[in-house]
Amino acid sequence: MADAFFNVLGPVQVCRTDGRQVHLTGKQRAVLATLLVNANTVVTKERLIDALWEDPPPSAIPNLVTYIAGLRKALPSGTRLVTMETGYLFEADAEEVDLLRFEHVIRLARSKAEEGDLHAAVCRYEEALSMWRGKPAEGTNLAGSMAARLAELEHRLAVARLAWADVKLALGQPADVIENLRLFIAEQPLHERAWYSLMLAHSQAGQRDRALEVFQHARAVLVDELGIEPGDELQQLQAVILAGPTRSSGCTAETPIWQLPSDVEYFSGRDAELATLDRLLPSAGERPPSTATICVISGAAGIGKTCLAVHWARRVRDLFPDGQLYVDLQGFSPASTPMTAAEAVRVLLGLLQPPHHQIPSSCAEQMRLFRALLTGRRVLILLDNAREPDQVRPLLPPSPGSLTLVTSRDALTGLIVANGAHLVRLSPLSDSHAGELLARRLGEHRIAAERDMVDAIVKTCAGLPLALGVVAARAIVNDGLPLAALAEELQSETTRLDALQTDELSTDLREVFGSSHRVLTPQAAGTFAHLGLAPGPDISLPAAASLIGQTVPQTRMLLRSLETAHLLHQHAPSRYRMHDLVRLYAIERAGLDLGADDRSAAVRRLVDFYLHTSHAADHLLSPHRRGTVELDPPAPGCLPAALADAAAAQDWFRAEHPCLLATQRLAAEHDLHAAVWQLAWTIDTYHLAHNLLPGCVAAWRLASSSAERLNDPAVHALVHRLLGRACARAGHYEESLSHLDDALALYEGSGDIAGQALVHHTLAVTQGNRGEHEQTLFRLKHALQLYRDVDDPLGEANVLNSLGWSHALLGDFAEAMGHCEQALALLSRHGDRLGESAALNNLGYIAHHTGRHEQAVDRYRHALTLRREFGHVGLEADTLTHLGETYRALSRYAEADRAWSQALAIYQAQHNTVSMRRVQARLEVMREASCERPE
Numbered sequence: 001m002a003d004a005f006f007n008v009l010g011p012v013q014v015c016r017t018d019g020r021q022v023h024l025t026g027k028q029r030a031v032l033a034t035l036l037v038n039a040n041t042v043v044t045k046e047r048l049i050d051a052l053w054e055d056p057p058p059s060a061i062p063n064l065v066t067y068i069a070g071l072r073k074a075l076p077s078g079t080r081l082v083t084m085e086t087g088y089l090f091e092a093d094a095e096e097v098d099l100l101r102f103e104h105v106i107r108l109a110r111s112k113a114e115e116g117d118l119h120a121a122v123c124r125y126e127e128a129l130s131m132w133r134g135k136p137a138e139g140t141n142l143a144g145s146m147a148a149r150l151a152e153l154e155h156r157l158a159v160a161r162l163a164w165a166d167v168k169l170a171l172g173q174p175a176d177v178i179e180n181l182r183l184f185i186a187e188q189p190l191h192e193r194a195w196y197s198l199m200l201a202h203s204q205a206g207q208r209d210r211a212l213e214v215f216q217h218a219r220a221v222l223v224d225e226l227g228i229e230p231g232d233e234l235q236q237l238q239a240v241i242l243a244g245p246t247r248s249s250g251c252t253a254e255t256p257i258w259q260l261p262s263d264v265e266y267f268s269g270r271d272a273e274l275a276t277l278d279r280l281l282p283s284a285g286e287r288p289p290s291t292a293t294i295c296v297i298s299g300a301a302g303i304g305k306t307c308l309a310v311h312w313a314r315r316v317r318d319l320f321p322d323g324q325l326y327v328d329l330q331g332f333s334p335a336s337t338p339m340t341a342a343e344a345v346r347v348l349l350g351l352l353q354p355p356h357h358q359i360p361s362s363c364a365e366q367m368r369l370f371r372a373l374l375t376g377r378r379v380l381i382l383l384d385n386a387r388e389p390d391q392v393r394p395l396l397p398p399s400p401g402s403l404t405l406v407t408s409r410d411a412l413t414g415l416i417v418a419n420g421a422h423l424v425r426l427s428p429l430s431d432s433h434a435g436e437l438l439a440r441r442l443g444e445h446r447i448a449a450e451r452d453m454v455d456a457i458v459k460t461c462a463g464l465p466l467a468l469g470v471v472a473a474r475a476i477v478n479d480g481l482p483l484a485a486l487a488e489e490l491q492s493e494t495t496r497l498d499a500l501q502t503d504e505l506s507t508d509l510r511e512v513f514g515s516s517h518r519v520l521t522p523q524a525a526g527t528f529a530h531l532g533l534a535p536g537p538d539i540s541l542p543a544a545a546s547l548i549g550q551t552v553p554q555t556r557m558l559l560r561s562l563e564t565a566h567l568l569h570q571h572a573p574s575r576y577r578m579h580d581l582v583r584l585y586a587i588e589r590a591g592l593d594l595g596a597d598d599r600s601a602a603v604r605r606l607v608d609f610y611l612h613t614s615h616a617a618d619h620l621l622s623p624h625r626r627g628t629v630e631l632d633p634p635a636p637g638c639l640p641a642a643l644a645d646a647a648a649a650q651d652w653f654r655a656e657h658p659c660l661l662a663t664q665r666l667a668a669e670h671d672l673h674a675a676v677w678q679l680a681w682t683i684d685t686y687h688l689a690h691n692l693l694p695g696c697v698a699a700w701r702l703a704s705s706s707a708e709r710l711n712d713p714a715v716h717a718l719v720h721r722l723l724g725r726a727c728a729r730a731g732h733y734e735e736s737l738s739h740l741d742d743a744l745a746l747y748e749g750s751g752d753i754a755g756q757a758l759v760h761h762t763l764a765v766t767q768g769n770r771g772e773h774e775q776t777l778f779r780l781k782h783a784l785q786l787y788r789d790v791d792d793p794l795g796e797a798n799v800l801n802s803l804g805w806s807h808a809l810l811g812d813f814a815e816a817m818g819h820c821e822q823a824l825a826l827l828s829r830h831g832d833r834l835g836e837s838a839a840l841n842n843l844g845y846i847a848h849h850t851g852r853h854e855q856a857v858d859r860y861r862h863a864l865t866l867r868r869e870f871g872h873v874g875l876e877a878d879t880l881t882h883l884g885e886t887y888r889a890l891s892r893y894a895e896a897d898r899a900w901s902q903a904l905a906i907y908q909a910q911h912n913t914v915s916m917r918r919v920q921a922r923l924e925v926m927r928e929a930s931c932e933r934p935e
Contacts (some may be wrong), residue, residue: 302466331387428463
């Protein structure tokens with residue numbers, strides 16, 4: 001990281017972190033601007049010369065070298081200005097260059113807008129736009145292709161300015177953008193999209209005449225300057241504004257009834273859901289629907305269903321001129337029994353206020369009167385807190401143009417199937433909207449004083465509006481209580497629900513969740529308690545079946561009932577998770593509803609599910625892995641998943657990886673120490689294949705702690721060896737050598753020759769990675785002899801392959817080829833296809849470096865096929881990198897580009913920054929050269 005921040009979105013500046021100025025000459029500033037605009041890309045000397053001079057002098061190259069040398073002296077230490085074969089590379093992170101930061105923040109803004117988080121999108125756009133201090137690289141007089149590049153940057157600024165305006169308009173804030181759009185049009189009068197946005201802003205602000213004036217002005221400019229009429233978008237918007245708002249006809253009541261509850265004062269977020277509800281209404285000029293509209297707003301307890309429904313209903317009240325009615329059906333009220341449809345009709349008839357003698361006594365006649373009173377009227381009815389469809393159906397208004405909003409913790413599937421209801425599911429608030437809600441409740445002055453504590457509170461409340469409301473109320477009532485004290489109460493999972501307790505049942509989180517829990521069947525309630533024992537971020541259907549000790553079909557039905565109660569969410573096919581606060585309630589129920597023996601048995605079944613399934617999956621990925629671990633049979637009721645092939649094993653590991661690590665920790669907490677090290681063993685192949693080195697080291701360190709509790713020297717030796725190997729791969733060499741020495745001592749003490757060979761092989765690879773080539777060859781030869789002593793042909797083959805690679809790195813290709821060909825023959829004879837891929841990769845490398853490029857391609861392609869068969873993407877990327885080099889040597893540039901691009905994508909997914917930068921640099925150099933290569 002450089003000790004400075006580089007500005008190029010305006011006059012070029014270098015802002016040192018220590019406050020000292022960096023003075024550059026004009027040409028140095030121009031060189032720096034060109035490198036910054038092309039940060040992390042190799043800029044050839046020719047491109048730099050083209051940027052600096054329209055008519056380059058004969059001394060251009062020496063002058064450029066002088067400018068670069070002076071620039072290096074002037075820039076702060078840590079600046080990564082690298083000389084490459086064809087030019088120069090300025091390496092930088094997004095936090096070091098304003099242009100990179102601008103691009104990063106713009107991507108975030110677009111992502112937030114696509115997710116429907118419009119408030120966050122506005123903040124991101126405004127952050128990005130604030131980085132501009134004028135024209136890019138202002139005052140540097142750059143020429144050639146750089147001049148076009150700077151013009152392209154200005155175009156990106158224009159796109160960002162208009163995108164910001166679009167989001168503000170989507171939020172219904174036209175007054176904020178009108179002046180900005182006027183300034184934009186003054187700078188770029190031929191930009192039709194800007195004219196469109198300005199027209200729309202005036203129209204949204206209720207300034208119909210001004211909007212039409214904007215159209216006339218736009219037309220005059222376009223006709224005068226370009227000789228063209230405005231495009232379709234502008235003309236269609238003019239037509240909509242001229243037509244004005246329309247209202248469907250309907251029988252308006254003499255006295256409209258407005259019975260909605262008050263709107264919430266501090267409403268935040270829900271832009272996507274509000275937009276979905278808006279789409280239920282006919283657009284201007286569109287015919288109203290032929291039937292009444294029904295919409296169910298469904299979500300977990302405390303998620304804000306009623307707040308959303310009331311807020312939107314009050315916003316659209318003018319579209320329902322005959323009134324808006326409200327009734328709480330009390331379907332999940334902690335202190336009340338659900339209201340029947342007959343009781344609800346009597347409440348609604350009371351709201352409609354017919355003369356008393358007109359209300360009949362029988363329920364059927366009351367239903368008929370209710371429907372008759374609403375016939376021909378356009379009303380909105382909000383039925384809050386419904387338990388089941390039969391509560392709702394008799395209360396639906398009959399007339400087209402009417403709308404019924406239903407809120408429920410149940411999705412009310414029956415209404416969707418039989419009555420054509422729409423469904424809006426509510427998720428927790430985003431962190432930004434949750435923070436905004438707290439800020440509105442508490443005031444910016446209090447938020448600003450403890451900003452970090454606000455972030456901690458938002459995280460622990462996990463986007464649940466009711467929880468945020470409880471915290472805000474406590475902070476308001478105890479205005480002298482620091483937010484840090486509230487945040488501290490909420491930090492502990494064991495006391496968090498206590499911190500969210502209130503004196504009212506309707507706002508006490510534990511009681512609110514309890515009201516959903518109480519309607520469950522005993523079997524579903526037991527399932528909910530068992531899920532409180534699961535440690536991962538989610539759980540699969542087969543894992544849940546083992547946890548509760550039921551078959552998969554039985555478990556699916558039980559989980560579906562929890563989904564219906566919004567105590568569980570199926571976020572992917574057959575994968576389930578709970579809201580964080582609901583999970584804490586499930587943990588409490590596990591302690592209350594399950595006995596100690598039941599809990600222990602359930603944990604054992606879950607641990608065995610992951611252990612036995614991962615053991616089988618590991619065998620599919622590495623069928624010739626050395627030292628296969630023997631497991632005890634799974635606990636009764638545990639049903640390990642069956643996996644068909646290596647691809648299925650890869651998919652399973654990918655989906656279950658966080659759960660496997662969490663289960664290993666759970667096993668340690670329950671003193672299942674054999675399972676702890678066995679789980680580390682079963683995940684090891686996947687960890688190494690995907691370069692997940694931190695997770696690999698952590699798993700083996702936990703295994704080491706558990707192994708100390710076991711009186712088994714063989715386990716101790718294995719754990720030391722594999723922890724040593726993991727540490728070596730991760731670069732922790734001192735820790736690695738310590739564990740490998742311990743492993744070697746244990747193997748020597750027990751006379752385990754094969755174990756000694758494995759350690760010597762691992763030590764050799766570690767020393768090779770550190771450049772200790774003589775020691776590497778000595779250890780490999782010793783390991784080779786040990787494998788031959790115990791007649792282990794696959795061990796012998798693996799060491800031969802490592803010997804070949806070591807000789808190849810030393811340039812001794814004849815010796816290298818002999819070892820690798822011997823290794824390949826042994827591996828092929830014993831059916832170790834993954835081992836074959838390593839030998840083929842090495843032989844490809846040797847062929848490439850001895851000029852036999854076509855043979856190298858064949859070797860690399862064969863290795864790729866085998867590595868893809870077992871899903872070892874890290875090894876695949878390494879082979880692709882080598883293959884790209886060979887294609888380039890053969891002048892097959894398109895194939896080289898494809899191979900390197902595939903490798904780059906894998907390294908990016910693995911966050912392997914060293915390999916990523918190496919491949920990226922090769923790609924850029926080749927692509928730069930291809931641009932200059934004559935066709």
